[in-house]
Every structure is written in C-alpha cells, then in structure tokens.
Amino acid sequence: MTTAAPARPRAGGPHRAPARWASRWPAWRAFLLLTLPMVAGLLLFKYVAIGWGLLLSFNDARGTISLGSWNGLDNYRRLLGDPAFTRSLVTILVFTLFIVPVTFALALGLAVLVNRLRGGRAIFRTTFFIPTAVSYVVGALVWKMSLFSGTPSGVANSLAYLLGYEDTIGWVATVDPPLYWIVLVTVRLWLQTGLYMILFLAGIQQIPAQLYEAARVDGAHTEWQLFRHITWPMLRNTSVAVTLLLIINAFQAFDEFYNILASNLSGLGSADGRTPLIYLFQTALGEQNYGAGSAGAFIVTALIVVFTLLQGRFAGFGRTGEEEGR
Amino acid sequence: MRKRHLGSYAAAVVFAVPFLLPFYLLIRNALMTRRELGSLDWQWWPEEISFQGFADAFGNEAVPLANALWNSTLIAAISAPLSTLLASMAGYALARIPVAASKPVFYFIIATMMVPGAATFIPTFVVVGSMGGVNTLWGLIAPGLFSAFAVLLFRGFYLRFPRELEDAGRVDGLGFLGLYARLALPNSGALFASLGILSFIEHWNAFLWPLVIGQDPEYWTVQVALSTNLNQQAVNLPALFAGALVAILPLVALFLIAQRWIVRGVLLSGIKG
Numbered sequence: 001m002t003t004a005a006p007a008r009p010r011a012g013g014p015h016r017a018p019a020r021w022a023s024r025w026p027a028w029r030a031f032l033l034l035t036l037p038m039v040a041g042l043l044l045f046k047y048v049a050i051g052w053g054l055l056l057s058f059n060d061a062r063g064t065i066s067l068g069s070w071n072g073l074d075n076y077r078r079l080l081g082d083p084a085f086t087r088s089l090v091t092i093l094v095f096t097l098f099i100v101p102v103t104f105a106l107a108l109g110l111a112v113l114v115n116r117l118r119g120g121r122a123i124f125r126t127t128f129f130i131p132t133a134v135s136y137v138v139g140a141l142v143w144k145m146s147l148f149s150g151t152p153s154g155v156a157n158s159l160a161y162l163l164g165y166e167d168t169i170g171w172v173a174t175v176d177p178p179l180y181w182i183v184l185v186t187v188r189l190w191l192q193t194g195l196y197m198i199l200f201l202a203g204i205q206q207i208p209a210q211l212y213e214a215a216r217v218d219g220a221h222t223e224w225q226l227f228r229h230i231t232w233p234m235l236r237n238t239s240v241a242v243t244l245l246l247i248i249n250a251f252q253a254f255d256e257f258y259n260i261l262a263s264n265l266s267g268l269g270s271a272d273g274r275t276p277l278i279y280l281f282q283t284a285l286g287e288q289n290y291g292a293g294s295a296g297a298f299i300v301t302a303l304i305v306v307f308t309l310l311q312g313r314f315a316g317f318g319r320t321g322e323e324e325g326r
Numbered sequence: 327m328r329k330r331h332l333g334s335y336a337a338a339v340v341f342a343v344p345f346l347l348p349f350y351l352l353i354r355n356a357l358m359t360r361r362e363l364g365s366l367d368w369q370w371w372p373e374e375i376s377f378q379g380f381a382d383a384f385g386n387e388a389v390p391l392a393n394a395l396w397n398s399t400l401i402a403a404i405s406a407p408l409s410t411l412l413a414s415m416a417g418y419a420l421a422r423i424p425v426a427a428s429k430p431v432f433y434f435i436i437a438t439m440m441v442p443g444a445a446t447f448i449p450t451f452v453v454v455g456s457m458g459g460v461n462t463l464w465g466l467i468a469p470g471l472f473s474a475f476a477v478l479l480f481r482g483f484y485l486r487f488p489r490e491l492e493d494a495g496r497v498d499g500l501g502f503l504g505l506y507a508r509l510a511l512p513n514s515g516a517l518f519a520s521l522g523i524l525s526f527i528e529h530w531n532a533f534l535w536p537l538v539i540g541q542d543p544e545y546w547t548v549q550v551a552l553s554t555n556l557n558q559q560a561v562n563l564p565a566l567f568a569g570a571l572v573a574i575l576p577l578v579a580l581f582l583i584a585q586r587w588i589v590r591g592v593l594l595s596g597i598k599g
Contacts, residue, residue, distance in 0.1 A: 024425070026501055026502065027423050027424065027425050027502060028425055028427075030419065030423055030501065030502030030503045030506075031419045031423045031425045031427065031428070031502075033503065034415040034416060034418060034419035034423070034502075034503075034506065035415070035416045035419045035420070035431055037412050037415065037416075038412050038413065038415070038416035038435065038472055038477060039416075039431060039434065039435065041412070041468075041471055041472035042434070042435060042438050042472050042474065044453065045450055045453065045454075045468070045469045045472060046438040046441065046446070046472075047438075048453055049446060049449040049450045049452065049453040050441065050446060050449050052449060052452055052453060053446070053448060053449025053452060054449075056449075056452065065452045065455060065456055110341060113334060113337055113338055113341070114338070116331070116334045117331075117334055117335065117338060118331060120335075124338045124342060126581075126582070126585060127342045127345050127346060128341070128342070128345055129581070129585070129589075130345075130349075130578065130581050130582075131345060131348070132527075132581070133527065133574065133577040133578050133580070133581040134348075134531075134574050134577070134578075135530070135531035135533065135549050135573070135574070136531070136533060137531075137533050137549040137552050137553050137556075138352075138549075138552065138570045138573060138574055139348070140556070141552060141556050141566065141567075141570050142348045142351055142352060142567075142570070143348075144556070145355075145556070145561070145563060145566060145567075146348075146351045146355055146567070147347070147348065147351060151364075151366065152366045152367070153363075153365060153366055153367055153368050153369070155347070155351065158368040190344070190345065190348065194345075195592060198589055198592050198593070199592065199593065202593050248442055251442070252442060252443070252445065254533070254534050255533045255534065258533075258553070259553050259556055259557070262556070262557040277445075277447075277534070280448060281447075281534070281537075281538070284448045284451065285451075285538060290448065290452055293448040294448050294449060294452070296448075297445050297446060297447075297448050297449060298445075300442075300445045301441060301442060301445045301446075304442050304445065305440075
C-alpha cells in the first residue's frame with residue numbers, strides 16, 4: 001500500500017523543540033496553506049455575501065448594489081405586504097406539505113420492496129435510482145411537453161382517452177381543479193424519490209437480522225407487524241434525516257416551477273405558480289431591486305430554519321419508538 | 327414463501343414502469359419527425375427513425391447548444407476535482423495538524439452549513455457581480471467550489487486515518503504538507519471519487535446559478551439552453567428532446583458505470599441531517 005522508503009537521515013538530526021515558536025511554525029504554515037483557500041472562499045461567498053445582503057435588505061437598492069440609501073424595514077414591509085409574495089409563501093408551504101410525505105412514503109415503500117427481492121435487486125435499485133441523474137430542467141421538459149402535454153397525443157391524455165375520457169385535458173394550464181399541481185408534484189417525485197430510497201435501503205440493511213428473529217419468537221408474524229415493530233423504529237434516524245432534507249429541498253423549489261409554469265410566472269396567467277425563489281429571482285434580476293431581493297432571501301431562510309426546528313420537535317416526540325425497537 | 331416473492335416482483339415491475347417511462351419518451355420523441363410528434367394520435371415508435379431533431383438542435387443559432395455543452399463540461403470538470411481537493415486539504419488540516427486555531431477555523435467553516443444554499447443566491451450574485459463575474463467562466467464556477475459539508479466528511483475520514491502510517495511518513499522526513507500530499511490524499515481515493523462524482527452531477531445539473539450569472543448566450547450552460555428552447559414560442563419538439571437526450575447521456579452513463587461510488591457519496595451526504 002504505502003511505500004516503506006528507506007529513512008533518509010535529516011540534516012542535523014531530529015532537533016527536539018528548541019524554541020517553542022520555531023518548532024510550531026511548520027505546523028502553522030501547513031495549516032494555513034491547507035485551510036486558507038477554503039476559509040477565504042467561504043469568507044467571500046458566504047460571510048461577506050450574507051453580511052452585504054443583510055445590509056442591502058435595509059437599503060433602497062434599486063438598480064444598485066451599493067449601500068447608502070437606508071430605508072429601515074421598508075423592504076421587509078413591502079414584501080410581506082405584497083400579495084404576490086405572501087401567495088408564493090403559501091404556494092411553497094402547500095407544495096412542501098404535499099411533496100414531503102408523498103416522497104417519504106414512496107421512497108420507504110420502494111426501499112422495503114427492493115430489499116425483499118432476492119435476485120435482480122440491483123436492476124430494480126438502479127431503475128428507481130437513475131432518475132436522480134436527470135436535471136430538473138429535463139424532467140420539467142418531459143413532463144410539460146410529452147407526459148402531461150396538452151395535446152391529445154400526450155401520455156396522460158392518451159391514458160385518459162383509453163379510460164373513456166374523450167376531452168383533451170390541458171394539464172399545465174388547468175387551475176380549477178389545480179391539475180398543474182399534479183404535474184409539479186409528480187415530476188419532483190420522479191426526480192428525487194430514488195435518492196431517498198437509497199438512504200432508506202441502507203438503513204434497512206443495517207438492521208441486525210437477529211432483531212427480526214427475536215420478534216418472530218415473540219409472536220410477530222405478519223410482514224406488517226415486523227415492519228411496525230422493528231423496521232420502522234430502527235429507521236428513526238434515517239427518517240429524521242430524510243424528512244429534513246426533503247423539507248429544505250422543497251422550500252427551495254425553483255427549477256421545475258420556472259420551467260413548467262413559465263408562461264404564468266408574470267402573475268398574469270391563470271395559475272400564479274411562483275415560488276418564493278422565483279419571486280425573488282424576478283425581484284432581483286428582473287426589477288433589479290436588490291434590497292427587496294435580499295430581504296426576501298432572509299425571510300425564506302428564516303422560514304426554512306423555523307420549519308426544520310419544528311420538524312426536530314416532532315421527531316423528538318417519536319423517541320419512544322426507538323426505545324421500543326431496542 | 328414463493329408466493330411472497332412473486333408478489334414483490336410484480337409490485338417492483340409495476341413501479342418500475344413509470345420510473346422508466348420518461349426515458350422512453352425522451353428517446354422516442356428525439357427520434358421522431360416534427361410531423362409525427364405533432365400528430366394527434368399516440369404512436370409507440372417512429373415509423374422511420376429520424377435524426378433531424380439532433381441536426382436541428384445543434385443547428386439552432388439562437389440557442390448555441392454545442393457551446394452550452396462545452397460550458398457545462400468545463401464547469402463540471404473543473405468544479406468537481408477542485409472543490410473536492412479544497413475540501414480534502416482543509417479536512418486534513420483540521421483533523422491532523424495540532425494548532426490552536428483548529429477549533430475556531432472548524433466552527434467558522436461548519437457555521438456556513440446552516441444557511442440554505444439557494445436562499446443566498448441574491449447576496450452571492452451581489453458579491454460576484456460587484457467583482458465583475460457576470461458572464462464569466464469564473465463567475466459560474468467560483469461560488470460552487472467551497473463546500474463546508476465536504477470538509478466535514480473529509481475531516482471525519484482523516485480523523486480515522488491510521489496514525490502508524492503517518493508515523494512511518496514522519497520517519498521518512500515528511501512534514502505535514504508531505505504527509506498530506508504523499509500519504510493522506512493518495513489514500514482517500516474512495517471518498518474523493520464519491521464526493522467528486524456527486525459534485526460533478528450537481529454542477530452539470532445546476533440551473534438557478536447559471537441562469538443568474540451566465541446571462542449572455544455565450545455563457546449558457548446546457549440546462550439554461552434547454553430551458554430557453556422549452557420556453558420559446560414555437561417549440562421544435564424533436565430538437566427539444568434530442569437536446570435533452572444529449573444533456574442527460576453523460577450522467578446516465580456515469581450512473582451506470584460508477585453507481586457504487588455515487589451510492590457511497592449519497593449515503594455519506596445523507597447522514598447530514
């Protein structure tokens with residue numbers, strides 16, 4: 001593995017700590033050289049950026065990114081008073097409430113299913129995992145232009161026709177009932193479920209087989225009982241991690257909304273499917289209002305933090321389940 | 327028992343169909359003619375395979391697809407190894423070099439993990455824009471090079487790195503930099519590959535940041551180019567799907583070849599929560 005090169009005698013032999021600082025210097029130099037690029041990059045693109053953004057959010061910064069025109073909390077007030085922004089927050093909340101449990105259940109279900117397969121497990125695992133390779137832009141493209149396209153030869157419409165529904169349905173364009181919602185939820189479901197299935201599958205495979213044997217001895221016979229009393233409680237940590245990742249990702253939805261609902265994003269179309277990030281994108285890059293854009297970024301960040309903390313509380317309540325599983 | 331397995335396989339197949347359907351659609355649509363794809367009737371497969379969609383996709387001067395593919399390749403091929411290397415360097419220093427600054431620097435780095443990435447795209451745009459990074463390659467690449475989370479993973483890995491190996495290196499006269507470059511880095515190939523591949527995927531598929539910073543068509547990535555195609559007034563459907571097919575091929579191939587590393591990376595990253 002590693003070379004056992006002959007030890008080269010160092011000039012002057014090993015000098016043992018003459019002056020304390022002099023002996024520490026090589027360590028310091030190496031530490032600085034190795035950490036400096038990372039520290040400098042994070043300083044610039046995280047700390048300076050966020051600090052600057054925070055200051056900008058208290059400025060009237062339209063068409064400029066320099067500070068100087070302070071306007072207190074006006075940007076925050078403007079945003080929270082703008083129905084389009086608050087609607088975008090409602091949109092993303094509803095979306096999160098939909099997509100998180102649905103992805104969670106499907107990913108867990110597929111993991112249990114794949115784990116039960118004897119032969120061919122790798123093929124099915126790959127099948128469910130491979131959509132992760134596809135970008136949200138391409139997913140949106142297939143969903144909008146083929147799977148749920150508004151023409152009679154779209155897949156969903158062809159299926160509907162087979163089921164005896166003869167009218168052509170405009171999936172993306174239909175707001176009442178909100179059919180475009182099906183398009184948005186299913187595309188993300190397809191793109192992200194495999195990733196979380198992999199996490200659940202790894203969690204399931206780490207559960208010791210003796211636990212299942214012990215449970216059978218104790219009288220658990222059906223698959224459901226084994227799942228309920230062993231698998232589920234043993235997966236608690238994975239479940240918490242998955243839920244957290246799902247929430248954080250859902251809150252930052254942008255790509256598929258932007259690409260599927262493009263014609264409605266001005267708020268003029270029938271479905272105002274703007275997410276907070278799309279609203280902020282339009283504010284900062286369309287109107288060049290960097291003050292309001294920054295303020296919005298902090299509102300969204302605060303919401304994500306609150307949501308993840310809430311989730312932590314809920315996960316805390318489930319703790320008894322873990323003890324039950326031991 | 328037999329029955330149970332049959333049921334599982336049946337269920338797996340039923341679920342597999344919708345997961346594979348979009349890939350089939352991509353291929354079928356890319357190989358159809360505009361007339362066929364525009365027809366009102368469902369058609370399983372093109373009557374005659376047409377590559378006109380690919381020709382149209384690459385021949386469209388308004389949306390320079392070849393250039394966009396080149397940009398994406400460049401961005402992902404530079405970002406993936408570089409971001410992983412930077413994380414590995416910092417991770418090693420934090421794990422193995424005993425200096426007083428180690429703890430504060432560690433907290434300085436991991437504190438950035440608490441801020442969700444996409445919510446900071448406007449502040450980052452402000453900084454990169456003020457430095458003249460709009461419509462530049464470095465503007466597209468630089469902000470994505472610094473992953474505190476990867477530092478955390480490498481630090482964990484190097485903390486478990488065998489001391490004896492380092493002691494042997496020290497006897498050979500290696501300093502800290504030598505120990506890192508000759509021993510630690512060459513022995514972290516598996517983690518390096520896993521995180522590097524994940525980083526490649528992430529940068530290839532990124533949309534929001536390239537959309538924000540690469541506004542000039544010359545700096546469009548493949549995702550931005552596809553999005554532009556998608557949202558045009560009169561969409562050339564076969565060309566749209568042909569472009570999308572070309573855009574996903576490198577990553578699908580990567581998934582099929584290097585799935586082991588990708589799964590490893592996903593599992594490491596999933597522990598995050």
